[in-house]
Amino acid sequence: MSVESDRGRARRAPHRDGRPTGHREGRPTSGGGPSRAQLQAELTRLVGPLVAEQGLDLEELDVKPAGRRRLVRVVVDADGGVSLDDVASLNQTVSSALDDTDVMGNAPYVLEVTSPGVDRPLTEPRHWRRATGRLVRTALADGGQVEGRVVAADDDAVVLEIAGRRRRFGHGELGRGRVQVEFRRPEERVEGRAGSGDDDDEPADPGTDEAGN
Known part of the structure; x- marks a missing residue:
């Protein structure tokens, strides 16, 4: 599922890979702006606290060209996963924050809020x-x-x-x-195996292995 918002009005639509995604298009204007690295750093400072306030982790924030616009992609996650409502709420919050600042400069942009895919590397x-x-x-x-x-x-x-x-x-x-x-x-x-009668295994302690190390 995905959430697309048009000037603050959200509607739900299917997403091709089933992951919750929030999508918002910014108002097109003209002019220049900061470099990609500078913009990513500024957006991270702005968006990071907003993500944390909703009990989520900011996994990735990327800005890249998308035709005549720029795509601002915000990837979030949480223990237990991220719901469609989580994405919709954060999408609206970030959209409002971008509207209230000039961090995007004069360039048109598209905002996408999404959860990680299964191919996300495990690094933390x-x-x-x-x-x-x-x-x-x-x-x-x-x-x-x-x-x-x-x-x-x-x-x-x-x-x-x-x-x-x-x-x-x-x-x-x-x-x-x-x-x-x-x-x-x-x-x-x-x-799916009827009548197995097996009890669930006790959870393992990361502090030890089978050899007691």
Whole structure:
């Protein structure tokens, strides 16, 4: 789903990849403006606190040419995910803030507020925490790569289940991780198996692995 706003009036429409997106077109004007890097820095200072006030994390803010306009793309996330209402509310808040300032200068622009896609790299502890239960592939700082399921994660470490064994990695040992697309995740297969009678596993502690490290 997506939210498109036209002079403050919002309507809902399907988005091609199903992720919540807020989309707003700014008023076209003429003239120059700051460089892309300067504009991104100014927008981050403006938008960052607005995102935090709504209990969200600002994952990315990018400005790039889009035809005769510029696309301002704001990517946000939160524990438990981001809803369509979250995106619509933030879109309106950011739109109002841009209208009240001259940060965009005289250039026309399009504002897009969205949540991360599944291909977002895992680079921060919160990314790994939000990927709990997902199959990931990640490079290792000392070379090579591993693929496993995120069992637990906190600000210090990540526990991956690799070939049936759990291994603990400090964040400094991991490179950029990527969530792997699965058509059916293991818990879905278990839930679909009638009469299994298996109890859920206890959550893992990121502070230890199976060897007690």
